[in-house]
Amino acid sequence: MPDTDLPHTGQHPKSTVWQTAVTVLQEVEPPFVPAGAHAMTLVIEYPPGDPGTPPHRHTGPAFGYVLEGEMLLEIEGDPERVVRAGETFWEPGGDVIHYQDGNHRDDVPLRFTVTMLGAPGGPMLTLVDDEELVRRRDRRAPRP
Template sequence: MTDTEPRSTAWQTALTSLQEVEIPFIPDGAHGMTVVVEFPPGDPGSPPHRHSGPAFGYVLEGEMLFELEGEPARVLRAGDAFWEPGGDVVHYQDGNNLADAPLRFTVTMLCAPGEPMFTLVDDEELARREHLRARTA
């Protein structure tokens, strides 16, 4: 391209903000990881777990039943963004909310060095933290 050729102006409207959040922390020495998660129709998803750092996601296809500690469960649909602060917060649900369609979502995580990006939470800990779980009316 030379200086006399017209330039595209598409970049001026190409960006759509999906979410903005204040990140509570980024672990020192964190590394980033982006994954795609795919659950078949009706799959309950991952057991309760936590991440060592913040995680940011986007639903590509289907519907997810999403629940973080302290927040009521909600349905996220294709095109919805989500995030979780990581650290001590329990992620209770990320299952496929549809019985007849797959769920695909992408997640970018900032992981603490030397710690797994995904740690299951056992039943004993879930019982101790039950008072922190929000319930829908």
């Protein structure tokens, strides 16, 4: 009999650790999730000082967690902020521009995970052109 079995029953012991093993990192109510949404979870890694993805948008919400380093994050309407290892972030997606997600540090890499919910059959990320950035500059929060 394997030592994971309970004596004389042949049953495996039951654990209650699962009841206290969860830590909620982030809880939000996104404004919408596209009908029939497709979900994708990625790990993104930027070298020291890398500016990250150019301004873009997602068709649905995105939820992230910084694993290593520090991200300079800026979402349309919110001031830019630094998200450090162990912290979470999210963005609503849709028509909202994601301006920055680059490495805030020039001496260590940035590594983060993000789960995106997007419209089926479409790209998870669409770059925003310079003309649109100019047209929407009044929606961008003041920068330091």
